[in-house]
Amino acid sequence: MNIQQRQDLHATLTRSSLGDIQRCWQKTPQDYDYQILRAPETGMVMAVARTENSGEPFNLGEVTVTRCALRLSGGETGIGYVTGRNEQHALHIALLDALAQIKGQSEQVFSQVIEPLKQRINDNHKKQQQETAATRVDFLTMVRGED
Amino acid sequence: MNTAQNQIFPGLHNPVLESQQIFRQLLKSMSEPGVIGNCEDNLNQPDCLQPATYAVALSLLDQDTALKLSDNLDNESVRDTLRFHNGIPLVNDWKQADFVICNEDERPDLDQLNIGNESWPDQSCTLIIQCQSFYKGIIYRASGPGIKQSRKIRCSAFNGTLIHQREKLASRFPLGIDLILTSGRDFFCIPRTTTLIAEQN
Numbered sequence: 404m405n406i407q408q409r410q411d412l413h414a415t416l417t418r419s420s421l422g423d424i425q426r427c428w429q430k431t432p433q434d435y436d437y438q439i440l441r442a443p444e445t446g447m448v449m450a451v452a453r454t455e456n457s458g459e460p461f462n463l464g465e466v467t468v469t470r471c472a473l474r475l476s477g478g479e480t481g482i483g484y485v486t487g488r489n490e491q492h493a494l495h496i497a498l499l500d501a502l503a504q505i506k507g508q509s510e511q512v513f514s515q516v517i518e519p520l521k522q523r524i525n526d527n528h529k530k531q532q533q534e535t536a537a538t539r540v541d542f543l544t545m546v547r548g549e550d
Numbered sequence: 551m552n553t554a555q556n557q558i559f560p561g562l563h564n565p566v567l568e569s570q571q572i573f574r575q576l577l578k579s580m581s582e583p584g585v586i587g588n589c590e591d592n593l594n595q596p597d598c599l600q601p602a603t604y605a606v607a608l609s610l611l612d613q614d615t616a617l618k619l620s621d622n623l624d625n626e627s628v629r630d631t632l633r634f635h636n637g638i639p640l641v642n643d644w645k646q647a648d649f650v651i652c653n654e655d656e657r658p659d660l661d662q663l664n665i666g667n668e669s670w671p672d673q674s675c676t677l678i679i680q681c682q683s684f685y686k687g688i689i690y691r692a693s694g695p696g697i698k699q700s701r702k703i704r705c706s707a708f709n710g711t712l713i714h715q716r717e718k719l720a721s722r723f724p725l726g727i728d729l730i731l732t733s734g735r736d737f738f739c740i741p742r743t744t745t746l747i748a749e750q751n
Contacts, residue, residue: 438560438594440560440561441635442563
């Protein structure tokens, strides 16, 4: 797993709901032998924003984030970050992150879990865009013909 | 990715509650020098650290406290673990350190450490010494603020050199170095105000 794949994994898992992850992934954390390095904990992270991409950065507000870190018996360390307070969600992400680092298991994680979830996110996004497009209103300006 | 020598160890099981419990005991031991506190025995610490040292480090250190480790404790595993849990900056210079963790046989001289300055004597270094035992060595009689008359203290890290260096620093009060002694799951504190006198047998 290279850095881009790992970013992809985290981006997909954190955007998916825990229910969706569990539906794609037939296993549960109890099936694995791992040691918790940092038990799931909830805290705040300052979200920094700027107006129109060119304005000065300012603190938009704090976002609730839950994080978790664990190590598999083989030594692979996985981390999980998710917005909100779902500790199980963070734990699942950390475990999948660690499993994807095992040589030979990475493909399985991606084909079984990440790809279907990614497909689902894309489908939802498309559906939402279509629904939005259906309600589109074009505003026209009447020209008075002054010139 | 992670080899046996280079691995991150788990921190406190319940970081909020346990670090508060340890902090409260440290506070008691700092204000009543020589009172022994102890940590839970559920810790899984890096090999070269004792449970009490690890518990104290996890409770006291954060991103604002520069830490220096003595040579025998300064390995990737300890560094990575403390960085991971506490986000501490590690320094190589004794003088820059807010906290120093060392074994008793590689203790730096007290005048190598930062003793604070006249405006901010509280910015001095706190020295955490890992000891072999609290039941070996010369018995010392401790007296000073927080001790009603005197209290007998025994610790394998106490010797003539340390006592002499502390006596020399005493004239610089309020500047000085506070000590935290750890052994196994136990720890106690000797702040700069405590006087130690060897017991005559």
